[in-house]
Amino acid sequence: MWRVKSLDAILATAEKKSLHRSLGPIQLTLLGVGAIIGTGIFVLTAAAAQKAGPGMMWSFVIAGAVCAIAALCYSELASMVPVSGSAYTYSYAVMGEPLAWMVGWALILEYAVAASAVSAGWSGYFLGLIENALGFQWPALFKAGPAWSMNGFIPVADFSAGIVNVPAIIVALSVTALLVVGTTESARVNAVLVAIKVTALTAFIVLTIPVIKSGNFSPFAPNGWFGPEGTSGMGIVGAAASIFFAYVGFDAVSTAAEETKNPQRNVPIGLIGSLALCTIFYLLVAAGAIGAIGAQPVFGADGSAVQPGSAAFQAACSLADNSGRLVCSNEALAHVLREINWPVVGNALGLAANLALPSVILMMIYGQTRIFFVMARDGLLPEKLATIHPKFKTPYIVTIVTGIFVAIAAAFFPVGQLADISNSGTLFAFFMVAIAVMVLRVKDPNRPRPFKTPLVWVVAPLAMVGCAALYFNLPAEAMLVLPIWGAIGLVIYLAYGIRKSHLARGLVEVPELAADAPAGPVPPMPGAPAPGSPEERS
Template sequence: MKQLFRTKSIEALVAASNVEGKRLDRTLGAWSLMALGIGAVIGSGIFILTGTAAAGEVRSFHSILHVPILDLIMNGANSSFTIGRPGAGPGVALSFLLTAIACGFAALCYAEMACCIPVAGSAYTYAYATMGEFIAWLIGWNLILEYAVSNMAVAVGFSAYFNDILESIFGWHLPKQLSEPMIVGGQFTGSWFNLPAFLILMLLTWVLTYGIKESARTNNIMVLVKLGAIAIFVIGAGRAVSTHHWHPFLPNGMSGVLTGAAIVFFTYIGFDSVSTAAEECKNPQRDLPIGIIGTLLVCSTLYIAVALVLTGIAPWQSLNSAAPVAEALKNLNMNTIREWVGVGAIVGMLSSLLVFQYGQARVWFAMSRDGLLPRFFSRIHPKHHTPHVSTWIAGFAVGIPSGVWDIGTFADLSNIGTLFAFTVVSAGVLVLRRTQPDRPRSFRVPFGPLFPLLSIASCLILMMALPLETWVRFFFWSAIGIAIYFAFGKKNSTLANS
C-alpha cells in the first residue's frame, strides 16, 4: 500500500528527463505550443456542434445503460428514456462563453502544474508527483484511451469526408469495400477495411517520427489554413447577417443556454495536450502557461464569432442538421465560402489527428521511462530524437481499429477519461500547494483554492451527465489497467526498484 501511493519527487522527474538516451530536444516556443493546442481543440466540430447546440436536440434511449447517470440518481426507476434539449438559439454564443469559463478553471490548474513540473506526460506526471504511483497509472491508462478513441472517431470521419471530396471534385470515389468501416453498430457492412483512415494515420505517424520541429511546422501550417477558413466564413458570411435572426436572443431562456453549454463542452477538450509537450519546450515556465491559456482564449473567440454569424445568417431552428454551416451557406448561394469551410473542416481533422497522436506517444513514453510500461516504449531515435517506437505503436494501435470499426459510438469514453484527468490535475494543485508551498511557481491559479475547487465541481457534474454505459466501460477499462499494473508496472517501477 505504501508503494501504491508513493510519490515521485519533482526533482527526480526532471532528472529522469535529462538522462542521455531518454532526453527529448527542446525546440518548441510559445506560438508552437499554442498552435498545438488550437490544432487539437478546433476540429470539424466548430461547424457541426454549433448548429446542434443552437437548434437543440431530442435524444431517445433504448436501454437504461444509455440514460445519463445524473438522471438515474435523481429519478431512479422513473428516469426518462427520452430527453429533450432546448435549443440555445442565438444565445449559443453565451453557451460557448460559459463553457470557456468552466474549462478555464481546469486550464489555469494545468498551467500552474505545467510550470512546476516541466516534464512529458501531462496529467500522468502531475499525479505521480502529488497523489502517488497508482493514481498516476490510472490517469496515464485513461489518457491513452482518451487520445486513442478520439483519433479513431476522427479518422473514420476523415475517411468519409475525403471520399465525399473525391466525388464532388473529381467525380469518382473509392469502392465501399476500401473506404468504410468493416463493422458498424455490431453489424458487418460488407466492407473489407477503411483504407483512408488507416493511411492518413500512418502518414501522420511518419511525420511525428521524423522530428518534433517538422511536426510542429506541419501543424502550424494546418492551423493557419483552418484559421483562414474560419476567418473567411466569419468575414464573408458576416455580410449576410440579418439581426432579426437574433430576436429573441434567448428563445428558451437560460435553460437553453445551459444545455447548449453541455453540448459544446467537448469541443474545448484538447487544450491539455499542450502540457504533453513540456519536455520539448524551450522555456516551459514561461511558454507553457501562455500556450495553455492562449489556446483557450483564441478558441473561445473563434467559437463565439462562428456562433454569432451562423445564427445571424439562418433561423436557429433550421440548424439541427449534419452540416449546419454548409447548409446555411448553400441556401445563401455562398458556394465559394462553403468550399473553404470544407477545407477548414478536413484540415481541422488532420491537425487534431496529428496533435492527439503526438500526445498519446508522449504519455506512453513517460510511463515507460518510469518503468510502468516496457522499456522499449521509451527508446529515442538516434537521429531524429523522437520516441519513435511509442509513436509507431500508437499509430498502429489507432490505425488498425479505425479501419475495422466505426468508433463514433465510443466517443463518450474519451470524454469521461478527459474529465477524470481534469479532476485529478485540479486536485493536484491543492495537494502541491499544501505539501510544497515554497516551490517557485512562474504561474499561480488566482483566488487560492477557489478556482481548483470550482474546476473539480464542474468536471464531476459533467461526468454525471454521461450515460451509465460510459461509466461501465470506464470501470471495465480501468480494471484492465489495474490488472496490468499489478502484473507488470508495480514490479518494474523505477521508483520502487530505487
Template sequence: MNSLLRKKDVSKIVAEATPLKRTMKTFDLTMLGIGAIIGTGIFVLTGKGALTAGPALAVSFLLAAICCGFAGLCYAEFASMAPVSGSAYSYAYLAFGELIAFVIGWNLILEYALQAATVSAGWAGYFNKLLEGFGFHLPVELTAAYGTTPGVTTYFNLPGFVVVLLITWVLSVGINQTKRVNDIMVIIKLAIIVLFIICTIRYINPANWKPFSPYGIYTFQPGSTQPYGIIPAASIVFFSFIGFDAVSSSAEETVNPNKTLPRGILISLAISTVIYIIMTLVMTGVVPYMDFAKFIDAPVAGVILATGLNWLAVIVNIGALVGMTTVMLVQLYGQSRICYAMARDGLFPKLFGEVHKKYLTPFKGTWFFGILTAIAGGFININILFELVNIGTLSAFMIVSAGVLWMRKTQPNAHRGFKAPGVPFTPILSIIFCLVFIAGLNWETWVRFAIWLAIGLAVYFGFSRRNSVLGKQAQKKARKAIDEAMAAAETKTETKE
C-alpha cells in the first residue's frame, strides 16, 4: 500500500527539471491562457447557452469563471511551489502520492486529446464555410467524420486531420516557434473580437435584455427533460474555460516561473472572463435570445446576419478559425508536457520523455499523440464523448484544490512564491463548484469515465508501478540498507570471535 502512496519531495521534483528551453514570459503565458480559453466558447457555445439562460448567460459565464478562478488560485500556488512540467499530475505526486498522480495524469491525457480532436471537427466546419464563401467546395465525403446530416454520408474529416498535424509540427520544432505562432494568432483573434463588438454594439436593443433571466437560477420547462437557467448554462459554458490549466504545464520552459506562472494563469482568466461577458451581452442585445435556435451552431454568424454587416462575416469566420487553432495548439502542447513528465517518472515509456537534441522538445511524444489526436478527429464520432472532457478536468481541479489544503497542513513552511488567498475557503469553494458541475453530468458519462479509469489502472499496475523511478529508488535504498545491516552483523560476529 505504501508503494501506491509514495510521494515526491518539493526540492527533489524541482531539482529534476530537465533542459527544456526557458523562454516563456508573463506575456507569453497570458497569450497561452487566452489562446486556450477563448475560442469554442464564443463561436459555438454562446448559442446553446443563450437558449438555456437567456441574457443572463453573462452571469453563467461569470459563475463558471469564478469556479475556474478558485481552481486557478490553487494551481498558481502549486505552480510557484513546484515550477515543473506536469501540471496537476506533478502537484498530485507531491500531495497524495503516485497512484493518485497517475490517475490525474491519465485523465488529463483524455481531456487534452479529446478536446483537441473535438475542436478540430468544429474548425473543419468553419474552414469549409470559408472556402464556400470563395466558391470552393471540398467533397462532402472528406469534410466530416460525423455523418449526422440526413442523406449525407461522410467518411473522413480531412481539414481537421491536416490542421492537427500542422499544429503538431509547430509544437515539435520548438517552444520559440510555438509561442510566436500562438502570440500572433491570439492577437489576431482578440482584434477580430474587438472589431465585432465595435461594429455590432450600435445594433443593441435594450428590450432584448428583458426579461434578463427568463428561467431563473434553475428550472425545468413543461415537456422538457433539459434543465434551464443560470446554473445549467454555467455547466455548458464551463467548457469555454477548460485549458487554462495547460499554462502550468509550461513551467520548465518559463523564465522565473515562481512569479510568471501565477500571473499568466490569473491574468488570462480575468481577460477571458471580461471578453466573454461583453460578447454575451452584445450578442443577446442584438438578437432576442430565443432566435439563437435558428443558428445555434454558429451564433456569432447569426448575429452578424441580423445586423446586415455581411462583410464582417468573412473576417469573423477567420477569427473563429484562428480562435479554435489556438485552443488546439495549447491542448496539444499541454498533453505532450504531461506525457513528458510521466515518462520522466517512469510511469510512461521512455519514448515520451526523450528530449530532441536540436529542438529541445519532447519530439517523439509530441508526434505520437498528435497523430492519434488527428486520427480521432478525422475518423471517430466524438459527440457522445465530449462530456468526458468536462469530468476529467473537474476531477483534476478537485485534486489540485484538495492538494493545497493538504500541503498547507503537512508542509506549512515549504517555499511558496505565491499563496492562494482565503485558504481554506478558496480550495473548499473550488471543490464545491466542481461537485455541482459534476452532478449535472449524465450517467453515460460516468460509465465511460469509469471504463477509461479501468484502462488506466491496468496500465499502472501492468507497467507503471514496476517501472516507477521513485519505486526503483526506494528498492535500491532498501537493498542498500539490508546490505549495510548484514555487513554490520557480520562485523559484529567477527569481533566477538
C-alpha cells in the first residue's frame, strides 16, 4: 500500500511516452496569468466584500501569501520532476501510490469542477451581453439547467425554470476542441485573451484609483476576522478561503512541465511570475473598487450577517437602498465603473470579462487532462486514455472525455458554491505538496535541485498551516465534500488501480539496480505475473 514510483522511473516513463516540448517562460507565465485572472476577480469580488467588507484587502493578501509559499514548494518539485501530473506525480514519488491516487482524485475538484463552474458563469455573461447589446432573447428553457433539491438523500430536479444550459455546453466543447488541436495553438489564443484581461483591469485601476475616498474604507472589518459567532465562512479569513479561488490555476503551470523547454528554469519562472503579477493586480483592483464606491456588506432583516447568495442576502439586495451596493452586483467591476460615470468603459469591461473566462476554462481543462494523462500512463486509469494523437501530439482521448464531462456538469448544474468546493480539493493538494518537498529532502537529499525552496523547514510547514486554516474556514458544506469525494475515490482505487497500476504489475521502466547488480531487465515484483504470460497480457 505504500509502494512508490521512483523519480528515475517517472522521468523515464515521461521520456518514453513524452509530450512535445514547445513552451517558453513567457508562454508559461501567460498560461499562469490566464488561469488565475478570471472568475475570481471578475465575479467573486462582490462575494468577498459581502463576507469581509473593505477588509477583503487582507483577504487577498492572506490567500496570495498561502499560494506564494505553496508555489515555492511546487517550484522545487516541478524543477526536479519536469513531467505532467502536478501534485499527483510528486506524491507518487514521495508518499506512495494510495496517497498519490487520492491527490489526483482531489485535483478533479480543483480542475474539472472549476471548469464547469466557469463555463456556467460564462454563460451568464454571454446571455447578458447578447440580450443587452443585440436585444436577442435566448429561449428561457435553454438558459440554465434544472434547479436541484434534496428529497432525503435523493436529488430531485425541477425543470420548470430550465432544461439545459446550452451556452455552457458550447464554450466547454469549443475549448476542448482547441486543446485537442494542440498546446502551442492553445497558448497563442490564451495570450490574446490574457492581453484583453490585463488591459481591462489596467483601465479599471487607472479610472478608479484617482477617485478613491478614504471614508469608504471605514468600518474596515464589519464582520471581524472570523465572522460573527454562529456563522461559517464569514469575516476576513472566511473571505480569504473563498477568494482563494481567484488564485487557483497558478499550479496549472506545473502540469505543463513536460511540454516546456528547459523546465528546470522556466517552470519556477512561470509559477512565481504569474502569481506575483496577479497578486499586484488584485490588490490594486480591490483598492479601486472599495475606494470608489465602498464595499460594505448588506445585513439581514434582524441585522445579522448573511452569506452571499443566500435567501436573506437576496432579500437584502432587493431593497431599493441596497440596489447600488457593490456586494449586490453580478458584474462587480463593470458596476463600479458605471457608478463613477464611466458607463461605456464599464460595458467594455463586461465584454472583456466575457472574452476572458474561456481562457480560465482552457487552463482548467488543460490541467485536468494532463493529470488524467499521467494517471493513465501509470496504469491507475485505463491506459487507452494516454494515447497521443499522431498529428496533433496531444492526449486527445482524455481531453475529449474530460471536456464532455465538464460540459455535462456545466449544462445541468448551477454555479452555486462550486468555487468553495473547488477550493477544498486544491487546498488538500497544496497541503500534500508541502509535505512531499520536506520528505524528499530527507529521503533523497543529494538529488540535484535546480530550484530549491528557501528556508524549506519554515516555508513548507507554513504552507501546511495556511492550507489547513483556509480549509477550516470554508463553509461547512464545502468542507464535507472533500472526505465524501475521497471515499468514492478510494473505492475506485481499491476496485481498479491497486491491481492495474504498473507498479503492481512489475512494469517499471527504469531498473533500480543495486550497486553490485549486473545491468539487465528488471525482474517482476513478488506475486506479479511473468512477462508475456496470459495473466500479464490481460
